Amino acid sequence: xxxxxxxxxxxxxxxxxxxxxxxxxxxxxxxxxxxxxxxxxxxxxxxxxxxxxxxxxxxxxxxxxxxxxxxxxxxxxxxxxxxxxxxxxxxxxxxxxxxxxxxxxxxxxxxxxxxxxxxxxxxxxxxxxxxxxxxxxxxxxxxxxxxxxxxxxxxxxxxxxxxxxxxxxxxxxxxxxxxxxxxxxxxxxxxxxxxxxxxxxxxxxxxxxxxxxxxxxxxxxxxxxxxxxxxxxxxxxxxxxxxxxxxxxxxxxxxxxxxxxxxxxxxxxxxxxxxxxxxxxxxxxxxxxxxxxxxxxxxxxxxxxxxxxxxxxxxxxxxxxxxxxxxxxxxxxxxxxxxxxxxxxxxxxxxxxxxxxxxxxxxxxxxxxxxxxxxxxxxxxxxxxxxxxxxxxxxxxxxxxxxxxxxxxxxxxxxxxx
Numbered sequence: 338x339x340x341x342x343x344x345x346x347x348x349x350x351x352x353x354x355x356x357x358x359x360x361x362x363x364x365x366x367x368x369x370x371x372x373x374x375x376x377x378x379x380x381x382x383x384x385x386x387x388x389x390x391x392x393x394x395x396x397x398x399x400x401x402x403x404x405x406x407x408x409x410x411x412x413x414x415x416x417x418x419x420x421x422x423x424x425x426x427x428x429x430x431x432x433x434x435x436x437x438x439x440x441x442x443x444x445x446x447x448x449x450x451x452x453x454x455x456x457x458x459x460x461x462x463x464x465x466x467x468x469x470x471x472x473x474x475x476x477x478x479x480x481x482x483x484x485x486x487x488x489x490x491x492x493x494x495x496x497x498x499x500x501x502x503x504x505x506x507x508x509x510x511x512x513x514x515x516x517x518x519x520x521x522x523x524x525x526x527x528x529x530x531x532x533x534x535x536x537x538x539x540x541x542x543x544x545x546x547x548x549x550x551x552x553x554x555x556x557x558x559x560x561x562x563x564x565x566x567x568x569x570x571x572x573x574x575x576x577x578x579x580x581x582x583x584x585x586x587x588x589x590x591x592x593x594x595x596x597x598x599x600x601x602x603x604x605x606x607x608x609x610x611x612x613x614x615x616x617x618x619x620x621x622x623x624x625x626x627x628x629x630x631x632x633x634x635x636x637x638x639x640x641x642x643x644x645x646x647x648x649x650x651x652x653x654x655x656x657x658x659x660x661x662x663x664x665x666x667x668x669x670x671x672x673x674x675x676x677x678x679x680x681x682x683x684x685x686x687x688x689x690x691x692x693x694x695x696x697x698x699x700x701x702x703x704x705x706x707x708x709x710x711x712x713x714x715x716x717x718x719x720x721x722x723x724x725x726x727x728x729x730x731x732x733x734x735x736x737x738x739x740x741x742x743x744x745x746x747x748x749x750x751x752x753x754x755x
Contacts, residue, residue, distance in 0.1 A: 379466055382421060382453045387470040389419040390449045391753055394474035397431065397445030398751045402476050402555045407431035407445045415449075424450045424467070436473055436755050444475035444754065473755035476555065480531040483507035483719045483735065483745035485557055487701050491515035494534065494724055497525045497543070501729035504528040505718075506737060507745040511535070511725075512556040525727070533557075533748060551750070560746040561699045561721060565667065567636040567676040569594055569612045574638055577614040584623040592631075597648070600624045606631050606660075610668060613648035614638055618673075622655030629661045632668040635675040635700075647679045650700075654687035654708060662696025662743075670719070670743035672696025679703050681723060694718060697743070707733075717743040 393411045400410035408429045415427065428448035438444035452465040483505060486494030494511025497503065500523060510533040511518050518534035521527070521541040532538055533551035544550065569577070577594035586602035592609025597616025606628030615637040620626060635648035650673060652658070662672040672694065675684075679702045686698065687708045697719035698705060705722040708729045717737035727733075737744045 379453050379468060382451065383468050383470060386419075386421050386449050386451055386468055387472065389415060389421060390447050390470045390472035391474075392418050393427070393449075394445050394447040394472040394753065395751060397429065397447065398443070398474035398476060399555055401431060401443060401445060402749065402751060411445070411447055419449075421449075421451050424452045428471075433473055438473055438475050438754055441475055443749070444473055446471060446473040446755075471755075472753060474751055475754045476749040476751050477754065478747045479551070479554075479750035480508045480533070480549075480748045481745035482510045482531075482533070482557065482748045483717075483737075484509040484529075484725055485560060485721045485746060486511035486513060486723065486725050487559060487721065488513045488518075488724050489556070491536065492724070493520045494518050495726075496520040496522060496724075497527050497727045498522040499728040500524050501727065501733055502526040502528070503727050504734045506735050508532065508748060510554070510557045510748055518552075523728075531748070533750075555749060555751050557746075557748055559701060559721070560719075561671070561674075561697075561701070564671070564674065564699070567634050567640070567674055569614060569634075569636060569638060573612060574614070577612070577638075579616065582624075584621070600626055604628075608663065610634060612636060615646050615648055617649045617651055619651045620653055620656040620658060622653040624653070624656040624658070626656065627659045630663040631660060632662060632671050632696075633673045634668075635673065635679070637676070640676045640678050644676075644678045644680045647676045649679075649682065650675070650684050650686070652685060652687045656687070656692070658692040658694060660694055660696065670697050670717070671699055673698045673700065675700040675703060677701050683726075684722075697721065717741055719743065719745060 393414045396410045396414035397407035401407050411429045430446040432440050432442045433444050433446035448471040450469045453468050488494035489512050491514050494513030495509055508531045509529045512535050514536045516537040517539055518536035519538045521543050525543050527543055528545040531549040531551050533554040535556050538550045538552040573594040577596045579596045581599040582588055582602040582604050584601045589605040591607045592611055594612040594614055596614045599619045601621030601624050603625045608630030610632045612634045618633055637646040639646045660672060662670050681703055683704045683706055685706050695716040700722045702723055704724040705720055706726040715735045718735045
């Protein structure tokens with residue numbers, strides 16, 4: 338075989354081509370695999386860092402909801418939950434300077450940075466890869482509440498009892514931290530949603546269809562915190578006569594200061610503010626009281642130094658009441674306002690089938706027990722107390738237009754918003 342023939346045969350031979358192709362492609366395959374490994378490492382690091390940022394932003398927003406410091410809460414959360422070495426100090430903004438919630442004092446923005454090792458790419462670049470993530474959490478509306486318990490201990494904040502059907506047409510919330518922050522006793526039927534508590538909300542078959550329960554929610558702010566102190570104006574404090582209306586009497590009263598009101602007869606109340614200086618605001622079983630645009634302020638001239646002197650309220654179940662809060666002014670939508678220094682006592686609000694109550698009861702330091710009798714009508718009822726109890730033996734229906742400014746209070750929940 339000549340040299341030329343051998344060469345021609347070698348050229349036509351295909352044995353060993355695969356080995357040549359593999360040898361030529363090996364660097365590309367190895368490089369692609371290495372880049373893939375580096376990319377996965379970076380993606381995993383970014384996911385872990387994002388989880389840390391999300392958790393920290395939520396912690397910061399919860400702290401703001403409880404009047405705490407966002408930065409302190411974020412630092413504490415990162416100390417316990419973050420597993421990635423950070424590059425530099427985290428950015429914590431309350432309120433955020435960018436994004437959809439820029440300027441929102443209830444929002445917290447957290448930015449985290451880290452340097453991630455990329456062995457293959459660093460072989461060529463000699464550096465690590467920078468990873469940056471951010472998260473924003475904020476307190477956002479989660480429903481409309483018309484019953485708010487400001488109880489902040491582990492005691493039950495809201496309880497439902499008796500055999501009543503309570504149709505509130507709104508939500509119920511308590512700041513109680515206990516495992517039974519909202520309790521159901523007896524055989525009531527409760528139509529309300531959402532039902533929220535800082536503590537637990539035990540499952541209850543008495544909650545109506547469609548009721549949403551939100552245990553372990555953030556605390557709700559006092560919806561009437563902006564109201565001025567329940568003090569008697571100096572111009573009125575010097576003259577506060579007591580008023581007593583007997584069952585057979587028929588009288589008309591005008592706003593002013595009163596050292597107790599004992600109403601047992603027929604009474605018409607002119608619009609305005611009625612300051613009750615100590616003693617009590619009492620509606621007897623035979624009372625027939627009508628008032629449009631009225632507010633009762635339960636207080637005393639010594640409320641700041643002697644809480645026990647603050648006026649109380651007693652609405653007898655037989656009383657026929659037709660009371661409506663004012664629609665404008667300082668006490669718009671507020672029917673009863675008790676001084677914030679009042680001691681923790683149980684105030685009873687009762688009414689019969691002929692009663693109509695339209696307005697809010699704001700008694701932030703005391704316990705409100707609301708008893709509804711057959712067919713009692715309440716419109717745009719709002720109850721804010723330290724504790725709130727519902728009892729009775731018949732139907733209680735609260736009606737209020739969906740667009741009414743006094744329908745209820747916008748509740749808040751913390752969630753990620755960016």
